[in-house]
Amino acid sequence: MTRQQAQKIAVSAITAAAGLVVLPIVLVIVYIIVMGAGAINWTFLTALPSEGMTEGGIMPAILGTVILTFGTAIVSIPLAIGAAVYLAEYAQDNWLTRAVRLAIVNLAGIPSIVYGLFGLGAFVLFLKLGTSIIAGSLTLGIMTLPVVISTSEEAILAVPQRFRMVSLSLGATKLQTIRHQVLPQALPGILTGMILGLSRAAGETATLLFTVAAFYLPRLPQSLFDQTMALPYHLYVIATQVPNMPLTIQYGTALILLLIVLSLTLVASVVRTRVRRRREW
Amino acid sequence: MNVTTADDTTSTGQAGPLTGTTDRGTWREFFVEHAIKAAGISMIAIVGLIFFFLLREGLPTLGEVPLGALLGTRWYPIEELYGLIPLVIGSLLVTAGSVLIAVPLGLTTAIYLSEIAPQWQRDILKPLIEVLAGIPSIVLGFLGWVALAPLIQSLGAPTGLTAFTGSLVLAYMALPTIISISEDALYAVPKEYRDGALAIGATQWQAIRMVVLRAASPGLVTAVMLGIGRAIGETMAVMMVTGNAANMPAFGPAILFEPVRTMTATIAAEMGEVSQGSVHYHTLFLIGILLFIITFAINSLAGRLIGGQEQRRKRGQI
Numbered sequence: 001m002t003r004q005q006a007q008k009i010a011v012s013a014i015t016a017a018a019g020l021v022v023l024p025i026v027l028v029i030v031y032i033i034v035m036g037a038g039a040i041n042w043t044f045l046t047a048l049p050s051e052g053m054t055e056g057g058i059m060p061a062i063l064g065t066v067i068l069t070f071g072t073a074i075v076s077i078p079l080a081i082g083a084a085v086y087l088a089e090y091a092q093d094n095w096l097t098r099a100v101r102l103a104i105v106n107l108a109g110i111p112s113i114v115y116g117l118f119g120l121g122a123f124v125l126f127l128k129l130g131t132s133i134i135a136g137s138l139t140l141g142i143m144t145l146p147v148v149i150s151t152s153e154e155a156i157l158a159v160p161q162r163f164r165m166v167s168l169s170l171g172a173t174k175l176q177t178i179r180h181q182v183l184p185q186a187l188p189g190i191l192t193g194m195i196l197g198l199s200r201a202a203g204e205t206a207t208l209l210f211t212v213a214a215f216y217l218p219r220l221p222q223s224l225f226d227q228t229m230a231l232p233y234h235l236y237v238i239a240t241q242v243p244n245m246p247l248t249i250q251y252g253t254a255l256i257l258l259l260i261v262l263s264l265t266l267v268a269s270v271v272r273t274r275v276r277r278r279r280e281w
Numbered sequence: 282m283n284v285t286t287a288d289d290t291t292s293t294g295q296a297g298p299l300t301g302t303t304d305r306g307t308w309r310e311f312f313v314e315h316a317i318k319a320a321g322i323s324m325i326a327i328v329g330l331i332f333f334f335l336l337r338e339g340l341p342t343l344g345e346v347p348l349g350a351l352l353g354t355r356w357y358p359i360e361e362l363y364g365l366i367p368l369v370i371g372s373l374l375v376t377a378g379s380v381l382i383a384v385p386l387g388l389t390t391a392i393y394l395s396e397i398a399p400q401w402q403r404d405i406l407k408p409l410i411e412v413l414a415g416i417p418s419i420v421l422g423f424l425g426w427v428a429l430a431p432l433i434q435s436l437g438a439p440t441g442l443t444a445f446t447g448s449l450v451l452a453y454m455a456l457p458t459i460i461s462i463s464e465d466a467l468y469a470v471p472k473e474y475r476d477g478a479l480a481i482g483a484t485q486w487q488a489i490r491m492v493v494l495r496a497a498s499p500g501l502v503t504a505v506m507l508g509i510g511r512a513i514g515e516t517m518a519v520m521m522v523t524g525n526a527a528n529m530p531a532f533g534p535a536i537l538f539e540p541v542r543t544m545t546a547t548i549a550a551e552m553g554e555v556s557q558g559s560v561h562y563h564t565l566f567l568i569g570i571l572l573f574i575i576t577f578a579i580n581s582l583a584g585r586l587i588g589g590q591e592q593r594r595k596r597g598q599i
Contacts, residue, residue: 111514
């Protein structure tokens, strides 16, 4: 085999492998849309489930996911942006900074079910919050931290140094420089990170199992200390735990979950590309 | 070779010598700056707290179940048999299977994206891979359960819910991690390297194989490791499609086509039904400790590799 033949074979094999990755993605999404679209109507989106979930809608699950996503945002965003500003603007190259970075890398790698165990041990039992929206939001919020921190730090670091120099040379303090020059410039990147982190939280199931999720709760949560249904867990329940569940309802629930999560991902990606195009530096 | 360009120096934001005037700093400024610092350092505290609460609920097992029993080959909590070996083997099997699928596919896709695909294809493919990363694991698990498992069963397996089904679903969940990190590593290899190889007569494939892949190898290893970390910790999808049989698989050529149960799925499936403070409860937390330690080791090592690569890039060695 000549090396020109090897080149041809290699390129075709590599192209075929890329196809093997991409085709199933398209297939999965099209399949869920085709199978689930039939279930979706106004009642499905706005009614409470009835007849042991085999009829009615999934409104409490949708609402639960929305509430949990907001809760996650409240817990994680202030802390994550603080940590990102620290790493990008204040941290010196020493053991402490390396330890903080190591901690963040590891937070990103901890399995979601282990976060669930932590939430159970720390928030549900130790702080006696019970299986509640607040315990679930705290757990999801902590799980979301590393994504938001690393994207925000990248966005802050991408702001050119001359912005800081000009601001400082005009007599602004370091904090004023960060607040009025650096953060506004980095905002779109930070937003992207926040949305990506929240989209992950919205689709998460294992973390919810012991911290917040209700198997079947045909009413709306009354307070932050109440349990709630959530879309991902609801999908798990109706797919595996409820006998004689109509398949269209299962696919319809999967489709709604997919739409919520992917629209968040899409928004994040639009924000990012728009900013890249507009950026003057 | 020094690859630091003028562009790099303007875009790095490390404040370093620029500290600003502090004489106008009020107590409020002092407070905010310390809050920022506390936010950063709190990350260490959070990891510590996670480990602490796992230990607090999981360590009592060691006093309740003899170590020999934990190393047993039967997991059957109703009869107080807490052998972890079948669960560990279940996790290893499913993860190994997914690595066998995802690593070749992921690395070649990264090569395609970085070296071969024209720009318009890249503009379509990269968002698609982000979409794959965004699909919730429960949705992939659901599809594995309602569509993939029956398909595998129709191909002649006694059941569709096997370690292999889990590996296949997991592989696609690990792919975005592997692809994006290894593509970054390939992209960071300077163009001069490729040009140099092509100029002395190498074909494109030879340039990729002998120059680009070697220069990018630390990043590629990191990508594979983080992919493994992602696979071993995955829960819901695996729980739905691997059949959840906590038995020792029969070792043989068809080992991947037997039902298994992973460590993660065991926690998820059983924690809801145990009473708090029981031996079973403590043992499930012990499994959590094991998972924490495994992923901590993988990620610390991967983090080091990435750090090392950044150092070398700064010094201009790659």
